[in-house]
Amino acid sequence: MMNDLAALVAQEPVLQQLLRTCPLHIINAFQIEHYAVDEFQFDQGAQYDNTYILAAGKVKIYLMSAGGKAVALDIYEKGAFIGEQEALLDKPYSASVVNLTPVTVLRIPNDLFKTWLKEDQHFSQELIVNLSAQIYTLTNRTERYSLHSALDQAISYLIWATRRNQVVTRTNLLNEVDTSSRNLNRIIKQLRDLDVITVDKSQISVTNLPQLITILRNEG
Structure with missing residues (x-):
């Protein structure tokens, strides 16, 4: 041993x-x-x-x-x-x-x-x-979960991951957001319709980071 x-x-x-x-x-x-x-x-x-x-x-x-x-x-x-x-x-x-x-x-x-x-x-x-x-x-995450909607949480994580060049999938996004799988799919569709993300199979990529940040500010 x-x-x-x-x-x-x-x-x-x-x-x-x-x-x-x-x-x-x-x-x-x-x-x-x-x-x-x-x-x-x-x-x-x-x-x-x-x-x-x-x-x-x-x-x-x-x-x-x-x-x-x-x-x-x-x-x-x-x-x-x-x-x-x-x-x-x-x-x-x-x-x-x-x-x-x-x-x-x-x-x-x-x-x-x-x-x-x-x-x-x-x-x-x-x-x-x-x-x-x-x-x-934990302090940062608690603030996000307690004060923000599921859409805010999803956008915040997408911004965080994009700035660090981290790959985002549906699975790890679901792990980061306090919502159901069905509601997360709605959020992903909403952001895709706004042309700020693309989805290739399970991978999610941010295509317009400045606009995504603007959406988050407007949500807040």
Whole structure:
């Protein structure tokens, strides 16, 4: 197991940064686990005994809306922690978790995770940065979900993704918007009729970013 962990960490600079001063007895406690899509799941309101570091793949953190829609709070990638807040507070999960792709994770019992935090000053600083980034992202998303319509949310995400040259599909747009699949299709049709987006199979491309920004301002 130690050789497997060393090989995995050697391939991932983000893991090297997290574990570079980790005490040996903590290193020895890590277990490497692999999960197929949808097999790595945790339920909001349930309590779990382990903390995880995402070593490969993508995980969705989400809440269920009053209408039964899964509203994504964030998409975690390698280097992210899962369950660390709940481990520190000894509380049930505040949101649900599911993996969107096959994932590799490092699992450690909650009590040893807290011991690691006490014994490793470097790791303590890394965790503070990680938690601060989560709070920042969540604040921005909460404002979008609570104050804006589904159309506003969809346009905001399209603008955000376009500025970062990220590919947008119907699936990840639905993950970002608190609405039904049927209503999202209406929004996509509306924006396509306004000639601000094109749709090629499942991929959505913004063709007129300035006009899309104007539509968002007028909606607000």
